[in-house]
Amino acid sequence: MTVQADAATPSAVLDRVSLVLDAFEGPGRLTLAQIVRRTGLPRSSAHRILERLVQLRWLRRDGRDYELGLRLMELGSLAVHQDRLHRAAVPFLHELHRTTGFVVHLAVLDGTDVVYLDKIGGRLAGAVPTRVGGRQPAHCTAVGKAMLAYAGAEGGDVFGAGPVRQRTRYSIASAAQLRAELAKVRTRGIAFEREESLSGFGCVAAPVGDIGQAVAAVSICGPVDRMAFDHRLAAPVRMTALGIWRNVEDGQVRVRPTLQQSRPLTVMPKARPAAALQARAADALQYV
Known part of the structure; x- marks a missing residue:
């Protein structure tokens, strides 16, 4: 037939x-x-x-x-596991969850939405209604803002003059507000979200990619009253993003921090993500 x-x-x-x-x-x-x-x-x-x-x-x-x-x-599972970015990210995502205890997401941008490639969270994961393959409005999420900030001029104008979808009363409500938020993301290299997609929860995210680019983003998410929206969580998230991107090209690509270009970072060993994260943690603080 x-x-x-x-x-x-x-x-x-x-x-x-x-x-x-x-x-x-x-x-x-x-x-x-x-x-x-x-x-x-x-x-x-x-x-x-x-x-x-x-x-x-x-x-x-x-x-x-x-x-x-x-x-x-079956095909969806194969697509995820065959994806080079996802394969490079897996050990770092698990280490980030182990270190922070929060739910970890890896996501990519699709139009005005983010699509989640992975989610690791233990018992806390059930409280966060996201799933692999699921979507969320990009402007309501930290991972979305981390990628929109590097999407060029169109990043802040993805909604044009039309209405902006709000998930909670804290969600960004206008294109002008979004542009201002994305400027902050570019300045600090980190995106924050406080109850903008889910009441009671917050996220910290960093872009994954070369300087001035974001092919994906990684985040941690947890109860907003347990989240520290400063270098204490920004540093490990940023280091995870850097480690993933170096690992994408089998350690051949040197990635400089988004905000400063003082010197290249050394290549992170693929087989020891935990040790590499710890070794670079102090270095990351100067960029967040």
């Missing part, structure tokens, strides 16, 4: 399949009627695509309800 709409080109077919899969963003199952409403596809076309995706194990059907299937989960 071939997934094909009448008079549709192959690219149009793929566009329709993408629409169907995108409809499943978020928790829960969907019925055919809900998918038709979310995609705008004709009912017959949506039904054909859904049934074929079930056969391919991309979706799973239970009665009248559809949900994401095992094949998509």
Whole structure:
């Protein structure tokens, strides 16, 4: 059985399949009627695509309800584990969690959202409603602000003149406020978030990338009354970001601090992230 709409080109077919899969963003199952409403596809076309995706194990059907299937989960897991950035980050993320006790996130920017590549948090993780593959509005999160700050002129204008989504009463409420916040991030090389995405929680984040760039960001998150929004948490987060980026290129890339370019940092050994973090902790304080 071939997934094909009448008079549709192959690219149009793929566009329709993408629409169907995108409809499943978020928790829960969907019925055919809900998918038709979310995609705008004709009912017959949506039904054909859904049934074929079930056969391919991309979706799973239970009665009248559809949900994401095992094949998509398998591919998603492979994508994460095959990603060079993620592989380089894993030992440093675990060490950051061990050192601070807070939930650790690794995220990338996708439009005006952040997408989480990893989350490590032990018992505290259940209190923070994030997940690998999940999204949050970038301007409400420390990882998002850490990346938007280095996204060029468009970073502070991602919302244009339109409304800004607020998650809590502390969330940034305007493009002008966001631009001012991103200027602070560029000045200190660290992004802070205090109850902007989740009441009672705060985050400290640093960009991962070469000087003036952010290909990703790493953060720690915990109860706001237990977070120190100064060098005590900024230093280990910043050092983790630096260590990840050096490890991305197998120790061949020398990364200078975002704020100062006094001298290159030495290469951090791949096999001993904990020792490297401790050895560089004092050096990091001058940059945060």
